[in-house]
Amino acid sequence: AQSVTQPDIHITVSEGASLELRCNYSYGATPYLFWYVQSPGQGLQLLLKYFSGDTLVQGIKGFEAEFKRSQSSFNLRKPSVHWSDAAEYFCAVGAQAAGNKLTFGGGTRVLVKP
């Protein structure tokens, strides 16, 4: 079965600084990878996804993520953080063998300092 680890529970970043959120997955074949964001009191919104092809994926709100097969990672980055990026971020993995289910990481809460 696939699994996802987000090693950082909390990250604090200054507004305007860069942000990188780590995601490591465990799955033998090519995974389907996702990043979601959850603002306080809200549901999850898809930021970006990777199925195949170019390993650098662009998403909404200025985010990007890079799939690195050798490291089993799919880290999320943003060059310059805005106060509105304060939220919880979830990495998720799906596998063709598991059908239509996704497995979610524990989440990383991002705090933005002015």
Next chain:
Amino acid sequence: DVKVTQSSRYLVKRTGEKVFLECVQDMDHENMFWYRQDPGLGLRLIYFSYDVKMKEKGDIPEGYSVSREKKERFSLILESASTNQTSMYLCASSLGTLPYEQYFGPGTRLTVT
């Protein structure tokens, strides 16, 4: 745009009550999912459905049941609510038989006292 709606944003129930959480999606998606979200544990799958009247257990089905009588509607039922079921409940839907992206509702924060 896909829209997933949930019947309540906040719900307070007493121990032992029967609780219904409803979810409706408007994009003709085959798959619907119920998760619970607890701090530090991420999202855990309770049940999912890949077609009308079809359901499969997720990772934590104990204490829950589901119903899907129409394609657009998926209900989560707590037969006898307990305090350890206090949580945020999220509904999602997706298309097809592959692990495509899931679209989420706003969530229901359930408190059982």
